[in-house]
Structure formats: C-alpha cells, structure tokens
Amino acid sequence: MLTDSMRERVWAVAGSYYPEHDWAHGRSHIERVVGIALKIGKQEGADLDVIELAAILHDVFENKETHSNIEGFRHEIEGAKEARKILKRLGVADKTIDAVCHCIESHRKRTSTEPQTIEAKCLFDADKLDCIGAIGVIRCAFVSFDHGQEFYREEKDIESYKRNNIRPDGTIIDFSKHSSNLEYELSLSHVAGRMHTKTGKKLARERTDYMNEFFKKLGGEMKGTLWNL
Ligand SMILES: [Fe+2]
Numbered sequence: 001m002l003t004d005s006m007r008e009r010v011w012a013v014a015g016s017y018y019p020e021h022d023w024a025h026g027r028s029h030i031e032r033v034v035g036i037a038l039k040i041g042k043q044e045g046a047d048l049d050v051i052e053l054a055a056i057l058h059d060v061f062e063n064k065e066t067h068s069n070i071e072g073f074r075h076e077i078e079g080a081k082e083a084r085k086i087l088k089r090l091g092v093a094d095k096t097i098d099a100v101c102h103c104i105e106s107h108r109k110r111t112s113t114e115p116q117t118i119e120a121k122c123l124f125d126a127d128k129l130d131c132i133g134a135i136g137v138i139r140c141a142f143v144s145f146d147h148g149q150e151f152y153r154e155e156k157d158i159e160s161y162k163r164n165n166i167r168p169d170g171t172i173i174d175f176s177k178h179s180s181n182l183e184y185e186l187s188l189s190h191v192a193g194r195m196h197t198k199t200g201k202k203l204a205r206e207r208t209d210y211m212n213e214f215f216k217k218l219g220g221e222m223k224g225t226l227w228n229l
C-alpha cells in the first residue's frame with residue numbers, strides 16, 4: 001500500500017506536468033485513470049502500488065508531445081524516462097521503478113510496446129476506458145477544439161483518408177484534417193477489442209455501446225435527420 005506521504009510527494013511533482021484546464025490529458029484525466037486502474041487492479045490481483053505510481057505519471061509528457069512539435073517525440077517513451085528520474089529522486093526501489101516504467105512505455109494504443117505485466121495491462125485498460133463512453137465523447141470534443149478541428153467531418157473515402165493522414169503506427173499526420181467522428185471511427189470504436197484484462201473488457205463493452213449510439217445519432221443529426229418527426 002502506497003503511504004499517504006509517498007502519494008503526496010509523487011502528486012506534488014506530477015501535478016506540475018498536468019494542466020488544470022486540459023480535459024483530455026490534464027489532472028482530471030489522471031485522477032480518473034488512477035481510480036479506474038486501481039479498481040481493475042484489485043479485481044485482477046495486481047500490485048496496486050505499481051499501478052498507482054504508473055497511473056499518476058503515465059502522461060507527464062503528453063502535453064509536450066501535443067504542443068511542442070518535436071519530430072519523433074513520443075510521450076510514452078520520454079515520459080517513462082522522466083518518471084524514472086522522478087521516482088529515483090523520491091527514493092522508490094529500483095524494482096518498483098522498472099515495473100512502473102514498463103507500464104508507462106506500454107500504455108499507449110498507438111505504440112509497438114505491448115503491456116507484458118498485469119499492472120501494465122491494468123493501466124492500459126484504464127487509460128483506454130477514459131477514451132470511450134460519455135467521457136470519451138467529451139474528451140474527443142476537447143481534443144478537436146484544442147487542435148482547431150471540426151468536431152464532425154463527413155469523409156466519403158475513409159480508406160484514402162487513412163492512407164493520406166494516418167501513419168502505419170496509427171499516429172495522425174495533419175491534425176487539422178482530423179475530427180472527433182474520424183477519431184471515433186478509426187480508433188475509438190476499436191478500443192474495446194484491444195482490452196487486456198477480463199474486467200477491462202467487460203467495462204469497455206458498455207462504454208462502447210454508449211459511444212456507438214452517440215456517433216450514430218450525431219451522424220444522422222448532422223445530415224438533418226429529425227428522429228421523431
Ligand atoms: Fe498517454
């Protein structure tokens with residue numbers, strides 16, 4: 001069990017990396033992921049200290065990746081290195097640090113590093129659960145706004161869009177051409193199939209159903225459908 005003092009010390013450092021106003025990757029996202037990851041971890045019999053430390057630190061460099069335009073900068077890789085430094089300074093045991101860093105390196109869905117440990121799987125699933133369902137819709141809208149995108153963009157030839165704007169690893173080339181419904185169609189609607197834990201799979205199904213329904217309705221309404229007329 002993480003002591004209150006260690007939790008406070010980690011948050012005191014981590015908090016400065018997370019903007020308060022960022023709905024998608026700011027402090028509120030981190031707090032939700034910590035809560036979900038610990039609940040999944042309890043069900044799965046995982047090491048909760050590793051999960052909590054990893055969840056608190058997993059997106060320390062997300063903002064830097066999104067807003068700095070450093071070519072090739074990946075927040076899961078650089079973030080794991082930063083987390084190692086932070087935890088080392090706080091005197092956390094090397095074995096725990098290694099386990100935490102693996103969770104951070106493998107938490108992203110657009111990555112080649114698959115989660116190998118149960119703790120990494122719990123963090124991956126918790127982070128993805130926060131991309132879907134009602135909160136997923138809100139976060140999609142925020143990201144579209146943050147990148148100056150349309151929230152909804154009708155794309156007639158989705159295969160050609162993929163070829164032209166999505167890299168083989170799933171990352172987006174030109175954010176201004178992307179939109180929330182394209183993110184949903186190309187990525188978020190497939191998240192449930194990427195879950196690793198039994199608990200995560202169950203939770204993802206319900207959130208995916210909600211999101212499917214939302215984007216189905218939104219698509220209709222954007223085309224002028226009046227459901228009850
Ligand atoms: Fe992330």
Ligand SMILES: [Fe+2]
Nearest residue numbers: 033058059127
């Ligand atoms: Fe995250």
